[in-house]
Amino acid sequence: LHTKSKLGSSGINAEYGVPQSVGQGTVTPTHYNVLEFQTTLTPNHLQKIAYKLCHIYYNWTGTIRVPAVCQYAHKLAFLVGQSLHRDPSPALANLLYYL
Numbered sequence: 727l728h729t730k731s732k733l734g735s736s737g738i739n740a741e742y743g744v745p746q747s748v749g750q751g752t753v754t755p756t757h758y759n760v761l762e763f764q765t766t767l768t769p770n771h772l773q774k775i776a777y778k779l780c781h782i783y784y785n786w787t788g789t790i791r792v793p794a795v796c797q798y799a800h801k802l803a804f805l806v807g808q809s810l811h812r813d814p815s816p817a818l819a820n821l822l823y824y825l
Contacts, residue, residue, distance in 0.1 A: 743773065745780035745789050756791045798822075 744755050758776065763769075779793030790797055806814060 743776060745777050745791065754791075 783790045783794040
């Protein structure tokens, strides 16, 4: 993961990462904002976790630009907004029904 850290004017730590490679064209870095960091992990460990999470998305054989948990949340929000016109059943709360 190639990263560049900076402390923005608002005091938010900003990370730029490139977790994927391309065979043609140019890779676009992904911008991460760390809004709250109250843990014993070092920033380096956080970068490694984000990098590894970009490799475990089940619907793609390669890497993705964002950590898998963010992609799943995006997919869930999209599918719920497009398909369900009511709240999902509470019985589905612990299932990956949106895959």
